[in-house]
Structures are given as structure tokens and as C-alpha cells.
Amino acid sequence: MSASASQVRLYELALDNGRSASPFVWRIRYALAHKGIAFETVYLGFTDIPTVFGGRFKTVPILEHGAMVLAESWDIAEYLERAFPGPLLFNTPAELALVRFTDAWFFNEVLKKMFRLYVKDVHDAARPSDRPYFRESREKNMKGKTLEGFTSDRATHLPAVRSALAPLRAHLLKFPFLGGGTPNFADYIALGGFYWAACAATLPLLQRDDTLRDWLERGFNLYGGIAKDPGVAPLFE
Ligand SMILES: N[C@@H](CCC(=O)N[C@@H](CS)C(=O)NCC(=O)O)C(=O)O
Numbered sequence: 347m348s349a350s351a352s353q354v355r356l357y358e359l360a361l362d363n364g365r366s367a368s369p370f371v372w373r374i375r376y377a378l379a380h381k382g383i384a385f386e387t388v389y390l391g392f393t394d395i396p397t398v399f400g401g402r403f404k405t406v407p408i409l410e411h412g413a414m415v416l417a418e419s420w421d422i423a424e425y426l427e428r429a430f431p432g433p434l435l436f437n438t439p440a441e442l443a444l445v446r447f448t449d450a451w452f453f454n455e456v457l458k459k460m461f462r463l464y465v466k467d468v469h470d471a472a473r474p475s476d477r478p479y480f481r482e483s484r485e486k487n488m489k490g491k492t493l494e495g496f497t498s499d500r501a502t503h504l505p506a507v508r509s510a511l512a513p514l515r516a517h518l519l520k521f522p523f524l525g526g527g528t529p530n531f532a533d534y535i536a537l538g539g540f541y542w543a544a545c546a547a548t549l550p551l552l553q554r555d556d557t558l559r560d561w562l563e564r565g566f567n568l569y570g571g572i573a574k575d576p577g578v579a580p581l582f583e
Contacts, residue, residue, distance in 0.1 A: 357390055361472055363545075368538075369541075372539075374407045374426075381435065391476045407419055508556070514558060541578075552581050
């Protein structure tokens, strides 16, 4: 059996409502769809991660493909590109480099701010058996605050997240996707972040008239409606 014909398994993070909710997992779900790779999902809770593969990995996504097992979303994306034919995720090294820049920008300027807004919501949406671990591991970085204390004034942080999104809005007024005429891994990185927020959020992230709406709609509808999920919380006020 060739490497590409053996079974692909993606280890994902499951919330109590059964949804797969991790921005890092979602970029890989999109990448697999982009390349047309069939895969099987293995759902893990936070506290299940150390119980698979002898505790080798601390985070999901984890990808298993024949004898190859790896974590870290960028390593997985680059592996998929090498191991599978089909549409390229990165058409040139320059595209890959720019997508890496987009990822660094999105993580530092947007995703970290979203984590700040939604950390308690993620706790509340996690499987009950994961909640004590999630609370303890996150509160360690909150300088003595509880999840409740840390997020009690979270609405005051909304304007900062919304204005951090200005570069996305400016670009998407000119192009249908971050990748230009067609979506690329930069779109998948950002869309994964928004889908993750929608899975747990109890506070809408965006204003009703935010111009990101059309791109989000297009992005969630890609690949037969990959992230179209009427059951998630509204992203818009
Ligand atoms: N750098 C990693 C980050 C992955 C990551 O942080 N995953 C989170 C879920 S969003 C996780 O598995 N956390 C496990 C934990 O907090 O114990 C990647 O790109 O894959």
C-alpha cells in the first residue's frame, strides 16, 4: 500500500457538545479538504491527549498516517503537502513564507485576544471531566485570578479585538479570500479561529455590520459547508 493510500486519522479536541473546537485543528481540517484527503476523526478531551501515543504529544492536532504520527499544525500542513498529490496548499515558497507571517500576526494580534475573551466559555463548554485540568492550567497564567475574575470585564476588551481585525477587513474589501481569488492556508488559519470562537462563545465577537460577514460566510461554506453549523453561537451581535 502506498503511503498516500493508508488511513489518515486526525486527533481533534472535543467539547462536551461533541463539537471539534480548536483553531489549530480546524486549519488542518480545512487543509485536508483543500487537498481532497479523506480522513477519520478521533475525538479527545483535553485530559485524553497524554493518554495517546504514550504521552508523546501535549497538544492537538495530531495526525496519524500509516506509521507516521506527528503534531504541530504547521508540521502537519507541510507533511500533507509532501505526502499527498492534489491541489497544493502553498504554490511557492514565497506564499508559504507570507502565510507564516499571517499566522504570526493572527496569533499575536487576534487569537490571543480571543482567548482572553473566551477562556471561561471554553472551560464551561469543555467536557466536565476536563474542566478541573483546564481551569488549573489556565489560571496558572492569570496572576492569581480565577477564570471568573479574569473575564469579568471582558466586554471592555471587545473593541481591541475588533480593531485588531482591520487588516483582514482592508484586504477582504479587495479580494474574496486572504489567498486572493481562491482560499489558501491563511484563510484556513483565520477561519479556524473564528469557528473555534463560535463553538463556545457566549458573547458575540463582531458588530452586526462588520464587513467580515461575507468572507466568513464564504469560508464556512467551502468544501460543501465544512464549518457551516447552525447550532453554534452567533459571531455577530
Ligand atoms: N502550536 C500548536 C498549538 C496547538 C494547541 O495549542 N492546541 C490546543 C488546543 S487549541 C491543545 O491541544 N491544548 C492542550 C492543552 O491545553 O492541554 C499547533 O500549531 O498545533
